[in-house]
Amino acid sequence: MIRDIEAADLPALLALNNSEAAAVNELTLAELTAQVALALSARMTADGSGFLVAFGAETPIQGPNHAWFVGRGEGFAYIDRIVVALQARGQGVARSLYEDLAARGLTLACEVNLDPPNPAGQAFHARLGFQPVGEAVDPRNGKRVQYLMRG
Known part of the structure; x- marks a missing residue:
C-alpha cells in the first residue's frame, strides 16, 4: 500500500534518506519538510520501506535538475528523490x-x-521505459547526469 507522507513520518524518512546520502544527497529535517510541503507528490509505502518526492512544472525551482525540466515544458512529474x-x-x-x-x-x-x-539506476529506468532526453553536470556537486523521461 502506498500513501501520502504525513508529518509524523518525516523523522523516519529522514533517517532512511540520509542512510542513502551518497545517492540522493543528505537533507535536514527542515529541508525534507519543505520538500514534502512543496511537492506535487510525496508518497511512501505504508511500512516505511520507501518513499518518493516529485515536483511539477509549477513548483518553485528545486535545483538545477528540476530547472532543466521546467525549462522544457509542462505536464511532468520530476522525481527529485526515491529512496528504498x-x-x-x-x-x-x-x-x-x-x-x-x-x-x-x-x-x-x-x-x-x-x-x-x-x-543499476540506468538499467532500472530502461526497464520502466524511460528514454534519455539530455545530459548536464550538476554545478552543486560536479556529478554528470543523464535526464530521462517516460510518457
Whole structure:
C-alpha cells in the first residue's frame, strides 16, 4: 500500500534518506519538510520501506535538475528523490512508487548519474521505459547526469 507522507513520518524518512546520502544527497529535517510541503507528490509505502518526492512544472525551482525540466515544458512529474531501504530492494518497492505517480497521467522525469556511474539506476529506468532526453553536470556537486523521461 502506498500513501501520502504525513508529518509524523518525516523523522523516519529522514533517517532512511540520509542512510542513502551518497545517492540522493543528505537533507535536514527542515529541508525534507519543505520538500514534502512543496511537492506535487510525496508518497511512501505504508511500512516505511520507501518513499518518493516529485515536483511539477509549477513548483518553485528545486535545483538545477528540476530547472532543466521546467525549462522544457509542462505536464511532468520530476522525481527529485526515491529512496528504498536496503532490506526492501528487489521487491518492487521503487516500481510501485513510480507506477503510483504515473497513475496521475503525467510524464515522469528524472535524472540518473553517469559520473559517478550508476548502471543499476540506468538499467532500472530502461526497464520502466524511460528514454534519455539530455545530459548536464550538476554545478552543486560536479556529478554528470543523464535526464530521462517516460510518457
